[in-house]
Amino acid sequence: MQIERTPIEGVLVLTPARFGDNRGFFSESWNRRTLEGAGVNLPEFVQDNHSVSARAGTLRGLHYQAPPHAQGKLVRCGRGALLDVAVDARRGSATYGQHVIVELSAENGKQLWVPAGMLHGFVTLMDDTEIVYKCTDYYNREADGAVRWDSVGVNWGVSDPILSDKDAAAPAFVQWQSPFEAGA
């Protein structure tokens, strides 16, 4: 397991070991004991999510669930490739409004740990890209929210992404009142 810190406190890039042979490879995509042995203690996960985006250039985000339903997410790409983004939305944080962007792909096997307090989103780089991610809290429709994808300075590599109506209508980061507090 390779563990990389990022410029945003708490956001990690995790790369599980892969065991290749003449058939392909095997990898333990989630093992709490392995991570704890490396000093990484993630909260309990209660829900797994899986979405497929048919076309490259599909952008889902930037999303969050407000407290007390905030979600931490452990994200990986099951098929294809995507750029995954975490934006620090914790008021009072030294990196408030800053982001981390990481290419996750079926090929590189990388995972992004996105703690609660972040906005999360991704743009697909290939058709039929699948994302699978573990969440630390259950979906709560009333607590679910979005911030405009192009309002936090992320270089997504696309100018006219495929968006849901919800994402197309989301408020800009500067007009949005974050419900998250650093250290909460």
Ligand SMILES: Cc1cn([C@H]2C[C@H](O)[C@@H](COP(=O)(O)OP(=O)(O)O[C@H]3O[C@H](C)C(=O)[C@H](O)[C@H]3O)O2)c(=O)[nH]c1=O
């Ligand atoms: C997130 C979610 C959605 N749904 C239902 C609600 C809608 O009827 C349908 C599509 O939901 P939505 O358009 O919010 O899906 P995404 O745009 O992929 O949203 C997700 O994308 C970004 C990248 C995230 O990090 C979040 O997990 C989540 O916001 O699935 C559920 O039933 N359970 C869920 O946990």
